[in-house]
Amino acid sequence: MRRSLITLSALLLTLGHLTASAQTDGRTVSLAAYADREMLPDFTEGPCPDMPRSLTQVDGSLYRHTSQAIPSLHSGFVLVTDEGALVIDPAGTCSANWLKDEIDSRFGVPVRYVVYTHAHFDHIAGSQVFQDAGATVVAHENAVEPVVGEKLPTAVPNVVFDDRTTITLGGELVELVHVAPSHSNSMTLVYFPRHKALQCTDICQSDTFPYNDFLDFYYDGWIESLDWVIGQDVDVIDIGHYTPATKDDIVDLREYMVDLHGQVLGLVREGQHWDQLYRNVEFKNEYKEWYGYEQMRILNILGMYRWVTNHRRGVW
Ligand SMILES: [Zn+2]
Numbered sequence: 001m002r003r004s005l006i007t008l009s010a011l012l013l014t015l016g017h018l019t020a021s022a023q024t025d026g027r028t029v030s031l032a033a034y035a036d037r038e039m040l041p042d043f044t045e046g047p048c049p050d051m052p053r054s055l056t057q058v059d060g061s062l063y064r065h066t067s068q069a070i071p072s073l074h075s076g077f078v079l080v081t082d083e084g085a086l087v088i089d090p091a092g093t094c095s096a097n098w099l100k101d102e103i104d105s106r107f108g109v110p111v112r113y114v115v116y117t118h119a120h121f122d123h124i125a126g127s128q129v130f131q132d133a134g135a136t137v138v139a140h141e142n143a144v145e146p147v148v149g150e151k152l153p154t155a156v157p158n159v160v161f162d163d164r165t166t167i168t169l170g171g172e173l174v175e176l177v178h179v180a181p182s183h184s185n186s187m188t189l190v191y192f193p194r195h196k197a198l199q200c201t202d203i204c205q206s207d208t209f210p211y212n213d214f215l216d217f218y219y220d221g222w223i224e225s226l227d228w229v230i231g232q233d234v235d236v237i238d239i240g241h242y243t244p245a246t247k248d249d250i251v252d253l254r255e256y257m258v259d260l261h262g263q264v265l266g267l268v269r270e271g272q273h274w275d276q277l278y279r280n281v282e283f284k285n286e287y288k289e290w291y292g293y294e295q296m297r298i299l300n301i302l303g304m305y306r307w308v309t310n311h312r313r314g315v316w
Pocket residue numbers: 118120183202
């Protein structure tokens with residue numbers, strides 16, 4: 001009897017070890033509460049046989065998936081281990097179905113985790129494809145409210161965190177960090193220390209202009225987040241669009257953001273109204289070479305103008 005008890009406890013220990021080898025220490029969300037939630041139609045469902053997409057190796061077990069073509073290209077890292085894969089932001093249901101089949105046929109492993117960079121539909125659409133097949137969806141805790149409140153037709157996260165959490169999968173460590181509200185208040189930066197790689201979607205750029213009028217914008221936290229990125233030991237940064245960035249690109253972007261903020265604030269304090277102000281913001285020659293200069297620069301000024309006018313008060 002004693003021997004069989006020992007054998008049983010050894011077996012349980014072994015099982016515990018096996019299941020604990022892929023884990024995260026975030027907080028579990030009660031999905032039953034959202035089982036009957038209302039959802040809008042999913043326009044990313046497809047079919048999309050002609051959509052460009054890829055899954056290419058970046059460094060060892062780290063890959064990058066893309067769907068659509070520049071300027072609409074969406075991307076995210078994919079970690080592939082013998083215990084399963086981790087996907088960041090599937091970016092569409094049609095793409096997710098393709099990516100799931102691609103990972104299965106090329107590597108023969110299931111997707112165990114999906115990570116949300118932030119709760120914007122263009123990035124997190126399609127996550128239900130993996131969740132329905134058993135994957136755990138991990139996001140910042142502020143991602144739940146917009147997913148449910150905006151009736152987004154994608155997965156409600158299974159696990160959430162506040163400042164920082166980790167995922168271990170196939171012996172690899174993945175660090176999820178929420179530095180500050182920046183582009184949304186649910187922004188998560190995903191660091192792969194073994195690969196010196198960082199997922200920094202929408203707030204990092206590679207000689208490209210930030211999108212439109214800085215929608216869902218928090219200037220202070222954006223700068224704080226870029227400072228955090230610049231402080232990391234990182235060689236390759238996927239920005240969720242376009243092509244990956246280096247840390248030098250992020251230094252340049254920080255300078256651009258601070259310069260734009262300073263100019264707009266200065267012009268507002270001179271008493272200039274929008275019709276004058278947007279004509280008087282100056283762009284350095286190097287920014288004129290960045291992708292999106294023609295389409296984005298006035299919208300960038302507008303977004304910064306809104307932020308500045310919402311965060312000041314004169315003599316009254
Ligand atoms: Zn976004």
